[in-house]
Every structure is written in C-alpha cells, then in structure tokens.
Amino acid sequence: MKSSGDGGAGTLSIGALAARFGLATHVLRHWEAMGLLHPGRDTGGRRRYGADGLTRVATILILKEAGLGLNTIRSLSATVDRTTRHEILHPAAEELRSRIAAAQASLELIEGGLNCEYEDVTQCPNYRRLIAERAGHRSPAGEPVTEAVAVAPPHETARLTQPGFSAADLALGRVSSRDQLVVRTRW
Numbered sequence: 001m002k003s004s005g006d007g008g009a010g011t012l013s014i015g016a017l018a019a020r021f022g023l024a025t026h027v028l029r030h031w032e033a034m035g036l037l038h039p040g041r042d043t044g045g046r047r048r049y050g051a052d053g054l055t056r057v058a059t060i061l062i063l064k065e066a067g068l069g070l071n072t073i074r075s076l077s078a079t080v081d082r083t084t085r086h087e088i089l090h091p092a093a094e095e096l097r098s099r100i101a102a103a104q105a106s107l108e109l110i111e112g113g114l115n116c117e118y119e120d121v122t123q124c125p126n127y128r129r130l131i132a133e134r135a136g137h138r139s140p141a142g143e144p145v146t147e148a149v150a151v152a153p154p155h156e157t158a159r160l161t162q163p164g165f166s167a168a169d170l171a172l173g174r175v176s177s178r179d180q181l182v183v184r185t186r187w
Contacts, residue, residue: 011040011048021057028057034070036060036077067096 018025031037032047037056039047049057056077063073075088109130116124 011050012054014039014047014049017049017053017057020054021061023057031057031060031070034074036070036074066092067099068092 012020014025014028018028028037028047032039037049037053039049039053042048059077060070060073063076064070068076072088072092076085079085079088109127112124112126112130113121116126118124121127
C-alpha cells in the first residue's frame with residue numbers, strides 16, 4: 001500500500017481500517033489521541049491509513065492480547081533501546097507469569113473436581129488439600145500440616161501407620177510404586 005495524504009489509492013479510511021480488525025472507529029481515534037497511531041489526512045481532513053497504520057494496529061492488538069496496557073504499548077513504541085525495552089517488559093512478564101500460575105491452579109481445581117470419585121466433592125482429598133492451602137493451615141512451627149495417605153477408592157482411603165514414614169519419604173521417592181501415595185493436608 002502506498003500512503004497518500006489526499007485519500008488516493010493504497011490507503012484506508014478509519015472505517016475500513018476498523019472493519020478490517022473488527023474494531024469500532026472510536027477505538028482508533030482513542031489510540032490516535034494516546035499517540036499510538038499517526039494517520040495521514042486527505043484534502044477534506046479525513047484520516048487515511050497506509051501500510052504503516054495497518055501494521056501498527058496489528059501490533060497494538062497483539063501486544064494487548066499479551067496483556068500489555070496502552071500506556072506500556074506507547075512506551076514500547078517510543079523506544080528502540082534494548083535496555084529500555086527490557087525495563088518495560090520485565091514487570092509485564094512477571095505479571096503474566098503470575099496470571100498463568102493462577103490459571104493453572106484454577107485448572108487443577110476444575111480437573112480435580114472432574115476426576116474426583118467422591119460423591120461429595122468436599123470429601124475429596126485434593127479438594128481438601130486446596131482448601132487447606134488457601135486457608136493457610138499451619139503447624140505451631142509455621143509449616144503446612146500434611147500427612148501421607150494411601151490412594152484408594154473413596155470408601156477405602158486409609159492413613160499410613162508405618163513407623164518412620166513421612167511426607168518427606170514420599171517427596172524423596174522413598175516409597176515403592178505399589179504403595180501409590182499422595183500427600184494430603186490434615187484438617
């Protein structure tokens with residue numbers, strides 16, 4: 001596309017550009033007001049967008065999908081310095097990692113509910129562990145309270161009574177595969 005200030009061939013009107021990306025025209029006007037877009041103008045003063053405008057809208061949308069706000073996008077677009085880019089993106093990456101961890105925890109809860117064999121999900125060891133973690137159950141020493149439990153169908157769950165066996169044994173792989181144990185937070 002060839003950019004033209006007079007509304008000639010190779011440019012898009014604000015309506016055509018907005019439609020191409022499924023946006024309302026007021027969104028493009030807002031981005032322009034924030035300094036993210038710099039459209040040319042035709043002889044009648046109407047906005048015209050060339051290839052650069054098309055690329056910038058696509059870039060803004062990709063960065064928004066990555067979770068960046070418009071102010072962050074504006075800061076990124078104003079720099080070509082690698083160090084500055086890293087300073088801008090590092091907090092965004094940390095925030096995204098945090099959101100991913102929260103989404104993974106949510107998925108774990110949902111999958112636990114789907115896979116639970118208990119009629120009453122509140123009796124499920126996985127559910128009880130998640131609730132205990134959220135409630136912050138702690139021993140007097142401040143450690144999470146856990147116990148090892150043999151994995152069995154709901155009606156057969158039994159606590160291990162082997163002397164000297166601990167959750168640490170499970171974590172360190174000292175338990176045979178036939179024991180098939182899990183760690184459950186004590187209520």
